Amino acid sequence: MEEYRNINEIYFDLMENNFLNKTVTKPTSVEYKVKDYLGCGVINRIILNKGLEFCVCKNHTFSRKLLNSQLNEKQFVEITYCIDGEATVNLDIHKDFIKFKKGDLIFYRNHNLSQSECFNIELKNYTGITVGIDDNMLKKFFFSECEETMLKQWEKSLNVIFGECTHLKVKAPPVIEWDMKELLNYNFKDVTSFLLCQSKLIEVISKSINYGISKRTDITLTKLDKEYICKAKDILTRNIEYPPSIEALSEMCNTNSYKLKKGFKELFNKTPYGYLREVRMYKGKYLLENTDMNISEIASCVGYTNPSKFSEAFKIKFNITPSEYRQVHKNI
Numbered sequence: 001m002e003e004y005r006n007i008n009e010i011y012f013d014l015m016e017n018n019f020l021n022k023t024v025t026k027p028t029s030v031e032y033k034v035k036d037y038l039g040c041g042v043i044n045r046i047i048l049n050k051g052l053e054f055c056v057c058k059n060h061t062f063s064r065k066l067l068n069s070q071l072n073e074k075q076f077v078e079i080t081y082c083i084d085g086e087a088t089v090n091l092d093i094h095k096d097f098i099k100f101k102k103g104d105l106i107f108y109r110n111h112n113l114s115q116s117e118c119f120n121i122e123l124k125n126y127t128g129i130t131v132g133i134d135d136n137m138l139k140k141f142f143f144s145e146c147e148e149t150m151l152k153q154w155e156k157s158l159n160v161i162f163g164e165c166t167h168l169k170v171k172a173p174p175v176i177e178w179d180m181k182e183l184l185n186y187n188f189k190d191v192t193s194f195l196l197c198q199s200k201l202i203e204v205i206s207k208s209i210n211y212g213i214s215k216r217t218d219i220t221l222t223k224l225d226k227e228y229i230c231k232a233k234d235i236l237t238r239n240i241e242y243p244p245s246i247e248a249l250s251e252m253c254n255t256n257s258y259k260l261k262k263g264f265k266e267l268f269n270k271t272p273y274g275y276l277r278e279v280r281m282y283k284g285k286y287l288l289e290n291t292d293m294n295i296s297e298i299a300s301c302v303g304y305t306n307p308s309k310f311s312e313a314f315k316i317k318f319n320i321t322p323s324e325y326r327q328v329h330k331n332i
Contacts, residue, residue: 004137005072006050006074006134006136007071007074007076007133007134007137008047008053008132010071010072011071011132012030012032014066014071016032018064019034019035019062021033021034026188028046028047028194029047030044030047031043031044031045032045034060034062038062039060039063039123041057041058041059041061041123041126042057042058043055043056043057043060044058046197048194048201050137051134052137052201052202053132054130055129056128056129056183057123057130058127059125059126060085060123060125060127061124061125061126063122064121065120065121066118067115067116067117067118067119068110068113068114068115068118068119071110075109076132076134077109077132078106078107078109079107079108079130079131079133079208079209080106080108080128081104081106081129081176081177081180082100082101082102082128083102083128083129083180084125084126084127085101085123085124085125085127086099086100086102086123087101087121087124087126088100088122089120090119090120090122091113091117091118091120091166092118093114094166096165096245096246097246097247098166098247099247103171103172104170105170105171105172105176105211105212106167106169107169107212108166108167109158109166109167110166112166129184131204131208133205138151138154157213160212160213160216160217161209161212161216163262164261164265165258165261165271168216170212173211175207176204176207179207180204182200183197183200183204186200216262221259221266221267225263226263228260228263229264229267231252232249232255232260232264232272233264233268233275235249235252236249236272236276236279237279240276240280240302241300241302241303246260246261249272277313277317280303280310281302281314283301283302284301284302284310284314285314288326288329289326295307295310295311295322298310298322299311310322
């Protein structure tokens with residue numbers, strides 16, 4: 001029977017094949033260096049148990065692209081703390097843009113992304129700590145004795161943090177900053193240090209998840225917040241061909257991305273990009289009914305560079321293709 005390979009093993013194999021050179025291998029850690037022609041930086045991968053590990057990126061300056069399909073359909077959660085520098089992650093299909101800098105705590109998951117999604121990652125003098133958690137390894141490592149009940153609780157916690165979003169970015173509180181940085185101080189010369197680090201990492205995961213839940217649930221929309229969110233709605237409506245990223249939209253409306261997403265859901269029962277898709281579909285429907293534009297022209301007019309993507313989205317929304325809809329409308 002083939003041994004299960006968790007997301008961290010798959011990810012670092014992929015990184016080594018494309019972006020990194022392995023420089024040092026020890027029983028509890030592996031060190032990698034960014035390939036010289038791609039940029040600079042070092043990664044220390046600390047392996048405390050199968051499925052329980054973290055990595056430390058030091059002074060990274062380089063760009064890379066990864067396809068979700070390259071991760072073998074694994075579902076995972078990442079918790080990242082930015083110690084210094086900055087990083088951006090841009091999702092091609094989901095049209096999400098994540099930018100983080102010193103002091104930011106970022107929660108990220110790929111659960112709702114298509115296999116064709118592409119992650120465009122750019123790092124500038126970036127130093128940070130990332131904990132990657134494989135969904136299936138949770139069953140084996142954390143919840144082996146009470147799997148069903150605890151996994152339901154875990155999923156409930158994640159749903160509070162993420163909702164329909166891919167990420168949550170907040171400023172890390174001092175207690176999590178201290179705990180994250182404490183992970184850098186273990187030397188693993190004896191079993192006591194190893195066990196302490198393992199315990200600290202579990203504590204970091206627990207505190208971070210609890211903090212993420214508290215930040216999601218303590219948002220109360222003021223009258224001004226609602227005005228900003230309505231402004232964001234208007235901006236999206238006017239810019240369906242070239243919509244701003246969530247981060248840019250948040251800045252334009254004097255709010256933050258997670259309040260914008262939560263407020264959009266509360267006021268309009270949709271995510272910002274869910275609303276954008278709705279507007280695009282109804283404008284496409286109007287153009288099919290009232291103009292002689294071809295499908296490619298209509299797709300471009302409503303913000304789709306690929307006409308087949310427009311047709312796919314249209315059929316999902318109206319259960320009929322644009323061509324079929326136009327034919328039916330002409331016969332009415």
